[in-house]
Amino acid sequence: MKSRIIFVCLVLCFFYGSFVIRGAWLQFFPDQRLISAKKKNFETVIKLKPRRGIIYDRHGRELAITVAAQSLFADPFLIKNPKSTARKLSRLLKVPYSQIYKKISNKNRRFVWLKRHIGEKQSKIVHSWGIKGLAFLEEPKRVYPNGSLLAQTLGFVGHEGRGLEGIELSYDKILSGEEKRVLVRKDAMGRPLFSDINTKNLITLRANGADIYLTIDSDLQFFFEKELKKVVQEYSAQSALGVIMEPQTGKILAMAHSPSFNLNKPFGADPHLRRNRSVTDAFEPGSTLKPFIIATALKKDIPPTTRYDGMGGQLSVEGHIIKEAESTHQFEEMTLREILSYSSNVGAAQVALGIGDSFLHQSLKDFGFGSKLGLSFPGESSGILHKPPWKQLQVATIGFGHAVSVTPLQMVTAYAAIANGGVLRQPSLVEAVYYKEQGRKEVFDSKVLNRVLTPDQAKTLTVMLISAVAAGGTGSKAQVKGFLSAGKTGTAQVVDSKEGGYVKGQYISSFAGFIPAHDPKFVIYVVVYQPQKKFYGSTVAAPVFSKVAEYAVRQSGLSPVLISEKNILQEKTKQNHKARKIQRDISSSEEGKTPNFIGLSLRKAYQKARKEKVQLKVKGSGLVIRTIPSPLSPLPQSRKIQLILSD
């Protein structure tokens, strides 16, 4: 009996012992096959899909948000009555019956999308039907609460949540964040067990993309877009665009286009409308380029008082005739200021010819033309600025903004360089990126590209640009009451891309300027493509500048200063010898030279004429805007001067 008990005990010990030994063996010498089987049964990978970051404007207003939306799909195999289901869905989703029926009647397929990103109410109704074979998947949906506002700049995302255009594309990686995969244990029902994980993301079950703060002011953007829409309607123009920049920082405050498109339904829009033409399209700027020719002349130490012959309104270069914009524009002699003020093509061409091709090319290059400015925006164009040597005709035409192509972004950046005292800054659209995961905010500082003008040269040029906006200048419609503005009009012909040359009767009207001129806060560039009723930049684009500039200064809380060019000049006389020369040029008269009557009323003009012993011939009424011969040009022997008045 005893031996039997011992035998049974030994057998049991052997069995239990072998289990223990096998267990220990597996513990200390693991089997790869068993490990993978264990993983398969007890572990799962959780994909933490990131929520795309929010895009804000400079005041923290949301421009693009991602929300969770329901997408409806069907398993046709499980749908018992496809006809009635299709009828119901068609009515609810407003999708043609035939389209839905075709999808759900194909029993061979087990998954078909019926409609993605449907509304909350619609999803509740579908739930309430309880039809077997219809189900929802939660998907992220990008929403643009402002509809078409800033459409071309913001861009949009595709159905898969990837950026396809604009900021959404260029900052796609930052906005979308990274999908994270976390290995966790799971229970018998497949539910994740978090006990051994200490990951912050698991609490929210989301890995968020970074938020982006733009430099854009959405109020200013809205007003600008509204004004552009008006001008397009008023002049039956093909399109219009504009950019506003802060000159001290290079930050872009608005980038408006008209016509625009609804960002919430981008795929139905014309691809041409979806492009940010302020950055991607280059065109011949026309006279808005003249300030940079004059700036180059100042850089080459050509005195501002240098006189250029008006050539009777016609200049012959290499057998080609360069004319003024209007045949009635026949200037006798012009200073650099008057060339800008009257927007003389003949004068600007002579200045350009006097500078020479290589110096002019380098100067324009310094202002940022002909190269990308590094906005980090998809499709940024560098414009066209050919390398020298240039033919004489090319030099002359570049003088008044032809034979060269620039983007609106380049133009506004170059004007900002004049406005901020001669420093070219890199334009920027993104102010900061906020990485929520790390709680870190990366703020982007403005980047200086190079100094293009001395402060004195910039001031002198500013005074000239003020006179171009003053009464008698081409840009007088760009004036803003109570504020001193400076700028230049431009009217360029449209290049015929198919047959070469220019399209007859089609123009690009533009105006570039800044406000307040004595301490610029806003640089504004307005371009109107192919206006039909009128086409001069002074008539079409300058009033838009005036309205937008007025809104901008008032919105920013600047008080009207009610100063004039005279105040600027008086202030400058204390600081700057060059400005004193200009002031003399404007306000004083010398023996044997034509006195300056510009800006005087008729009564005062006659008083001055009596003093100067000259005879006057008057045309019109109001204030004197022009004299023939022009001020300070040699006085004719007959001592007769023709005055042209404003009205």
Added chain:
Amino acid sequence: MYDLSQYNFKPFFNVVIIICALFVIVLFKMELRSMNYAFLVRSRYYGALQDQYYKNLMKQAHLTRSERLEKWAHSRMTLNWAKEGQVILVIGEKAAVPQ
């Protein structure tokens, strides 16, 4: 009558203690598992709340967009853009600021 003192209970107590300890471990494990499920439920609830927060944010942005505010100001409050030469009549005793 049994005389209990003649039996040695020490091994029995040892076994009971071991079994109790094992039960406590199992209970702790069960509690941990139940906390896991509670955590999972709350995480999902938090996720839903976050979704709702973003939806509300979107609605707020939609309601306060510049275009809507301007329309609202025009239609509900009869506020319009100032026009050139517009006379603004300010009435009331405190309207005039002492010079």
